[in-house]
Amino acid sequence: MLKFELLKTSGHARRGQIHTAHGTVQTPMFMPVGTVGTVKAIRPDLLKSELHAQFILGNTFHLYLRPGHKQIEQLGGLHKFMNWPGPILTDSGGFQVFSLKDLRKMSEEGVTFQSPIDGSTHHLTPELSTQIQHSLDADITMCFDECTPHPATHAQAAESMRLSMRWAARSRAAFIPRPGYGQFGIQQGSLYPDLRQESTEKLLEIGFEGYAIGGLAVGETPEELHHAIPMAAQLLPADKPRYLMGVGYPSDMVKAVLAGVDMFDCVLPTRNARNGSVFTMQGALKIGNAEHKLADTPLDATCTCHTCKNYSRAYLHHLHREDEILGHMLLTHHNLHHYLTLMQTLRTAIEEDTLPQVAAHLLQTIR
Numbered sequence: 001m002l003k004f005e006l007l008k009t010s011g012h013a014r015r016g017q018i019h020t021a022h023g024t025v026q027t028p029m030f031m032p033v034g035t036v037g038t039v040k041a042i043r044p045d046l047l048k049s050e051l052h053a054q055f056i057l058g059n060t061f062h063l064y065l066r067p068g069h070k071q072i073e074q075l076g077g078l079h080k081f082m083n084w085p086g087p088i089l090t091d092s093g094g095f096q097v098f099s100l101k102d103l104r105k106m107s108e109e110g111v112t113f114q115s116p117i118d119g120s121t122h123h124l125t126p127e128l129s130t131q132i133q134h135s136l137d138a139d140i141t142m143c144f145d146e147c148t149p150h151p152a153t154h155a156q157a158a159e160s161m162r163l164s165m166r167w168a169a170r171s172r173a174a175f176i177p178r179p180g181y182g183q184f185g186i187q188q189g190s191l192y193p194d195l196r197q198e199s200t201e202k203l204l205e206i207g208f209e210g211y212a213i214g215g216l217a218v219g220e221t222p223e224e225l226h227h228a229i230p231m232a233a234q235l236l237p238a239d240k241p242r243y244l245m246g247v248g249y250p251s252d253m254v255k256a257v258l259a260g261v262d263m264f265d266c267v268l269p270t271r272n273a274r275n276g277s278v279f280t281m282q283g284a285l286k287i288g289n290a291e292h293k294l295a296d297t298p299l300d301a302t303c304t305c306h307t308c309k310n311y312s313r314a315y316l317h318h319l320h321r322e323d324e325i326l327g328h329m330l331l332t333h334h335n336l337h338h339y340l341t342l343m344q345t346l347r348t349a350i351e352e353d354t355l356p357q358v359a360a361h362l363l364q365t366i367r
Contacts, residue, residue, distance in 0.1 A: 002140065002182030002209045004241045008350055012234070012260040015350040018210075018241055020087040020139040021180025022079060025054040027241065027262040028346055030253070030339045031089060033270065035059045036066070037082045040270050041325075041332040044084045050306060051336050052344075054086060057265045060132050060142075061093035061124075065115055069135040077137030089265075090138035092129045092171070092186075095246070098147040106146070108163070126170035130183075134176055141183045142212065143171035148190050150219040157190035158198075164188045164214075165202040172206050182209030184243060187236065190215055191228050200235040210241040213261070217247045225252070230259035250279060250342055250366040254359050257346050264343075269335035274328045276320045279338045284367045287331065292317040305337035306330075342366070 008015040016027045032039045032047060034056045039047060047053040058078055063069060072081050078088055097104055097111045104113040110125030126144040133141040145164035148157050168185050175183045185203035189195030203211060213232045216225060229244065233256070236242050243263035244256050253264050269279065276288040280300035285292075287299075295313035307316070307330040319327030342362070349358035 001177055002180060004210065004239065006239065010350045010353060010355040011258065012230070013257050013346075013350055013355055014260055014262055015347055016241070016262060019180065020182075021178075022085065022087040022139055023054075025087060026347055028257045028343055029054055029263055030343045031055040031057045031263065031265040032336055033057045033265055033267045034082070034084075035267075036062045037072075037078060039336075041274065041328040042336065044082060046333070047084075047336070048086060051333070051340050053336070053340055056084060056086070056088055058088055058090045058136060058138065059093070059096065060090050060129055060136070061096035063136060064093065064132050065117055065122075069132040073135035073137075079137060087139040088136070089140040090133045090136055090142065091245070092133070092142040092144040093124055094129075094145045095147045097124060098149070108166070110144075126167040127174040130171050130174035139181055140210065141175060141181070143168045143183060143185050143208070145186045145188060145214055147218060148188055148215045150190065152190045154192055154195070157192055157195055161188040161190075161195050161199050165199060168203060169206050172208065184208055184210040184212050186212045186214040186245070187232060188215045191220065191224055193231055196232050196235055204237065208240070210243060211236045212243040212245050214245050216244070226255055229256050229261065233260040250339065251363055253342065254346065254362050254366070258355070258359055269339045270332050273331035273335045276331070278331060279335050279367065281365055283365060287313065287316050287320050299334055300338075303334065303337065305334050307334040
């Protein structure tokens with residue numbers, strides 16, 4: 001099975017490593033999102049060789065609909081299909097089904113939904129979600145859950161969480177253990193500490209190789225988010241990896257690492273790059289703004305990525321205004337480099353016992 005080693009701590013922050021079937025990865029870490037078998041606008045070999053990405057995320061819902069998990073399995077699994085040699089985590093499809101709103105119908109058995117591609121009807125259950133992820137050959141499989149909407153009353157959040165816990169037990173029963181592979185349970189409970197506690201207790205009774213914090217970054221205020229993350233993280237066991245799903249901005253990740261989170265994913269660095277929004281150590285900037293039209297300077301003078309070493313803001317401004325594909329590629333490369341370097345900085349700070357000072361500095365400058 002997948003194994004986690006806790007190597008060092010700094011306050012609640014943790015430095016560890018996860019041993020998987022496709023390699024050992026260092027935590028805390030950020031996983032670029034490759035929803036449909038590709039991290040948009042960047043080649044897998046560059047992700048590995050230049051950006052030093054360790055893990056990527058794929059999506060059960062989208063790959064099930066197209067091209068189909070059985071086709072990917074027949075072609076050797078998602079690693080071979082997309083030419084990614086490192087570990088892959090697949091989310092369960094629960095969040096995507098949640099996002100369909102009027103196109104879905106929930107029951108104890110699972111979720112019936114209409115495909116946003118062709119309108120066809122599908123029925124996704126905890127068992128099928130787990131089977132799809134097995135076909136994809138995911139190193140980390142996520143249990144199927146309902147993403148509780150925000151805002152939710154205590155009663156609504158409790159009902160949703162308890163359904164997810166019943167689905168978690170069924171997901172676990174459908175999971176096929178093998179060396180280097182694992183399954184994560186997902187803690188739910190909205191913003192309510194007692195429900196988060198109950199959810200954690202139920203997940204620990206079932207038993208997983210790691211635990212995720214779900215149901216956040218779905219509309220709550222920044223203050224609510226920053227209160228909920230440490231509350232939720234500290235409920236989870238210290239000897240297993242902790243994964244905060246779908247969060248977020250660099251400053252959110254720094255605060256979450258301080259709270260004891262080990263793993264992150266988010267579409268922001270790639271999606272924002274395609275929209276011309278750039279993350280730097282001096283804060284975020286919009287490359288389409290007129291101030292960059294004649295700027296013969298890099299995006300970030302402190303950055304060592306290929307984009308910053310070779311292209312000016314003026315050229316990137318031009319590519320963005322022309323909607324050129326190269327512009328999407330270069331900004332994506334930079335944003336991912338920013339996120340992945342941030343994680344390396346935090347890992348080093350934990351190792352060197354400088355995390356409080358490093359984190360305080362980062363939170364003064366980054367977004």
